Amino acid sequence: MKINWGTGIVIAFIAFMSFIMYFIITMSTDDKYDFDLVTEDYYGQELEFQEDLNKEQHSKTLKTNITWKKSDEGVNLIFPEDIDINKIEGKVFLYRPSDKQFDFEIPISLSNQNLLIPDKRLLGGRWNITVDWKYNTNSYIYKTEIIY
The missing domain is CATH 1.20.5 (Single alpha-helices involved in coiled-coils or other helix-helix interfaces)
Structure with a gap:
């Protein structure tokens, strides 16, 4: 045919x-x-974007910003030495881009300028860490990406 x-x-x-x-x-x-959205409340967080920019500007006025260091126990967030740790309040949010099941948030409770994020909560791979904190009357934010 x-x-x-x-x-x-x-x-x-x-x-x-x-x-x-x-x-x-x-x-x-x-x-x-x-693939999930970055956050469930994406549009609500977009409205708070200017507030985050202001917090980043405040962070730039610090003598030293937060730093981090990997250890056997987990990830150590080290706050500036020139501030009183008893006046710090806030939270640390860890975002796992590959799977939202592993995202978690912990309150800031410092022991001698350090905050330990335990090894058992972290899986190997990329993490986005956001530290949203307040000292006296100023609000600050610290964002970083780590490979654990």
């Missing part, structure tokens, strides 16, 4: 549409391709 050029075009068009439909259905239903 001989197929003319019009029938060939229709067959090619149907084959192409079938491939595209298969691709769309696979991508939208397979859990392997399910």
Whole structure:
């Protein structure tokens, strides 16, 4: 049976549409391709963006900012030595870009300028750390990415 050029075009068009439909259905239903938003309250946090910029400006006025150091026990966040640790309040949020199940938040409770994030809470890989803290009347924010 001989197929003319019009029938060939229709067959090619149907084959192409079938491939595209298969691709769309696979991508939208397979859990392997399910990527979460950065945060659940993305739009609410976007409205607070200017406040975060102000906190970053305050952080730049410090003599030294927060630093971090990896140890056998976990990750040590080291606060500036020239501030009174009893007047610090805030929280540390650890965001795992690859899986939101591992995201967690801990309150700041310091022992001699250090805050330890325990090794048992951290998996190997990339982490985004945000320290949102207040000292006296000023608010500060520290953001960094680490590979643990």
